Amino acid sequence: xxxxxxxxxxxxxxxxxxxxxxxxxxxxxxxxxxxxxxxxxxxxxxxxxxxxxxxxxxxxxxxxxxxxxxxxxxxxxxxxxxxxxxxxxxxxxxxxxxxxxxxxxxxxxxxxxxxxxxxxxxxxxxxxxxxxxxxxxxxxxxxxxxxxxxxxxxxxxxxxxxxxxxxxxxxxxxxxxxxxxxxxxxxxxxxxxxxxxxxxxxxxxxxxxxxxxxxxxxxxxxxxxxxxxxxxxxxxxxxxxxxxxxxxxxxxxxxxxxxxxxxxxxxxxxxxxxxxxxxxxxxxxxxxxxxxxxxxxxxxxxxxxxxxxxxxxxxxxxxxxxxxxxxxxxxxxxxxxxxxxxxxxxxxxxxxxxxxxxxxxxxxxxxxxxxxxxxxxxxxxxxxxxx
Amino acid sequence: xxxxxxxxxxxxxxxxxxxxxxxxxxxxxxxxxxxxxxxxxxxxxxxxxxxxxxxxxxxxxxxxxxxxxxxxxxxxxxxxxxxxxxxxxxxxxxxxxxxxxxxxxxxxxxxxxxxxxxxxxxxxxxxxxxxxxxxxxxxxxxxxxxxxxxxxxxxxxxxxxxxxxxxxxxxxxxxxxxxxxxxxxxxxxxxxxxxxxxxxxxxxxxxxxxxxxxxxxxxxxxxxxxxxxxxxxxxxxxxxxxxxxxxxxxxxxxxxxxxxxxxxxxxxxxxxxxxxxxxxxxxxxx
Ligand SMILES: Cc1ncc(C[n+]2csc(CCOP(=O)(O)OP(=O)(O)O)c2C)c(N)n1
Ligand code: SF4
Numbered sequence: 001x002x003x004x005x006x007x008x009x010x011x012x013x014x015x016x017x018x019x020x021x022x023x024x025x026x027x028x029x030x031x032x033x034x035x036x037x038x039x040x041x042x043x044x045x046x047x048x049x050x051x052x053x054x055x056x057x058x059x060x061x062x063x064x065x066x067x068x069x070x071x072x073x074x075x076x077x078x079x080x081x082x083x084x085x086x087x088x089x090x091x092x093x094x095x096x097x098x099x100x101x102x103x104x105x106x107x108x109x110x111x112x113x114x115x116x117x118x119x120x121x122x123x124x125x126x127x128x129x130x131x132x133x134x135x136x137x138x139x140x141x142x143x144x145x146x147x148x149x150x151x152x153x154x155x156x157x158x159x160x161x162x163x164x165x166x167x168x169x170x171x172x173x174x175x176x177x178x179x180x181x182x183x184x185x186x187x188x189x190x191x192x193x194x195x196x197x198x199x200x201x202x203x204x205x206x207x208x209x210x211x212x213x214x215x216x217x218x219x220x221x222x223x224x225x226x227x228x229x230x231x232x233x234x235x236x237x238x239x240x241x242x243x244x245x246x247x248x249x250x251x252x253x254x255x256x257x258x259x260x261x262x263x264x265x266x267x268x269x270x271x272x273x274x275x276x277x278x279x280x281x282x283x284x285x286x287x288x289x290x291x292x293x294x295x296x297x298x299x300x301x302x303x304x305x306x307x308x309x310x311x312x313x314x315x316x317x318x319x320x321x322x323x324x325x326x327x328x329x330x331x332x333x334x335x336x337x338x339x340x341x342x343x344x345x346x347x348x349x350x351x352x353x354x355x356x357x358x359x360x361x362x363x364x365x366x367x368x369x370x371x372x373x374x375x376x377x378x379x380x381x382x383x384x385x386x387x
Numbered sequence: 388x389x390x391x392x393x394x395x396x397x398x399x400x401x402x403x404x405x406x407x408x409x410x411x412x413x414x415x416x417x418x419x420x421x422x423x424x425x426x427x428x429x430x431x432x433x434x435x436x437x438x439x440x441x442x443x444x445x446x447x448x449x450x451x452x453x454x455x456x457x458x459x460x461x462x463x464x465x466x467x468x469x470x471x472x473x474x475x476x477x478x479x480x481x482x483x484x485x486x487x488x489x490x491x492x493x494x495x496x497x498x499x500x501x502x503x504x505x506x507x508x509x510x511x512x513x514x515x516x517x518x519x520x521x522x523x524x525x526x527x528x529x530x531x532x533x534x535x536x537x538x539x540x541x542x543x544x545x546x547x548x549x550x551x552x553x554x555x556x557x558x559x560x561x562x563x564x565x566x567x568x569x570x571x572x573x574x575x576x577x578x579x580x581x582x583x584x585x586x587x588x589x590x591x592x593x594x595x596x597x598x599x600x601x602x603x604x605x606x607x608x609x610x611x612x613x614x615x616x617x618x619x620x621x622x623x624x625x626x627x628x629x630x631x632x633x634x635x636x637x638x639x640x641x642x643x644x645x646x647x648x649x650x651x652x653x654x655x656x657x658x659x660x661x662x663x664x665x666x667x668x669x670x671x672x673x
Contacts, residue, residue, distance in 0.1 A: 023483075052661075054508075089472065219487065
């Protein structure tokens, strides 16, 4: 029999982090993410790990990276304005190849916006917030049980790819209680960073192996090396050699991109015979799922495509989907962010309709249903995004 | 033409054992002629050698700036981070690996302007990190802009009519924020500086060593001071603490004391305190 436990989303995230092997947390409180920190403060000392509440988010991000280089699986959690503050050091984590998990429980913005209400307005910030070219994996759960799965998956990929990974939640998912089958998390698959197989004299901290990822030695283990946010060569020392610089940026992107198929994770609901598709994620996908059921009762053949890995985008899957349906609707709690990605990936194969809200309120199932009915009946001819 | 002198590393190490802390293959360094930064690095290396601390036990962390390039020449676990954030990263390293000796090298702009918040909180926590703050009164790396320590009336590229802002006394700031070891040295008094670094590393808790070090190019050029003028200024205007204490107030004007200015050794160190909590929570079975 399944072992069901009622859990709060943000607490589930912290519990899963411990299961994934997280032993270092540095953060700064911000609604609606603070309960992640509070739970980590309780759990980490019980397993010998380190918790620290830093003076701000910039410090938290830097501190988490320091912990990662000193050998610990490391995490920080935040929301909107805090995520903005972390951006420079997130870029540092990309460049220095620090494995670290950043949890962002989204709220409404810009600025302090709506602290206690839901938003999905950091979709683009997650990918483009820090300057420079990069590809940062981002996972987006839609239930408490999935928060646990995705937290563990975020740690696994951060370690294996030596890169920051963002767990992109939203206020509704972070603040709701749901039952979780704990048996699923008894012996989960855990991946760890590659350690060097050569003696310290031969170790090159930034020389990629076949998978484009360099082995990572922990500070204190006798492998002395240099880490910088500047462009660097295989030794980790700064370089302005144009060939090395180009190669480095290309590799940092490629190491994620080449695993895109393995990283990709979606839920498809009633899509097999669908004439229309809804593309939605996080809490919005829950409304969309009910809307699909209600529409089916009315005889409208609609299905849901829910990306769980938001970045890298499921480009081919979305392209194929657009080839099969008459139209796609993208409801999201922002003024139109992910819809841009859907448009890019589907390359004009079918009309894309959008549904946007940024006032802290959910998009309700009946509203999505109404929109689907309009689209199915041909009432809206011009996709909103083009109007 | 000048010929490179061919001395084997073994020979050099025999005469100067502290060379073992240097990444000789990364020389020559990027610092300008006369810049004091090399003297500070040398003092750190000699101090570590005197204390008998192995390279494998030291992590050096910095932010961004000329002084923050120091870790690149130091043979340990070195982390050259983002501007102003060295102490945040160093806190992570120390908390995750308390057995490491963690040294931060930072500039006056790096540490007290952009990094001011991290600085006061590291002082407050009393975490066992030794900070070498290279105070050259200016932003060297970006071309000589005004810093929170630029003396009033001095020139910088962003104060073409002379600096009109009041400046920090770094030592007072650190003491006020709760640092348990605060010292001041200069790049002119290197032997003395070695002793200060040694004492700072030995101190279990947060140590700040402010080092007055000339930026011969940016500060010197803007303020019409040559390399020799700048070192002579340090020689003539800084006074050992004992002598300073005996000076009447009017003779102290424009001068600064050198030495250990503040030392408290009865406050618990941060990582020890944290891990004692961990042990208690785990019921002693860590
Ligand atoms: C976020 C950010 N802002 C500004 C800079 C540009 N910058 C690089 S070094 C520096 C000042 C360095 O001055 P200081 O810390 O006094 O060190 P010095 O070069 O004098 O040793 C600045 C402003 C930067 N790298 N990052
Ligand atoms: S600019 Fe100033 S601080 Fe920087 S290396 Fe030159 S002399 Fe030193």
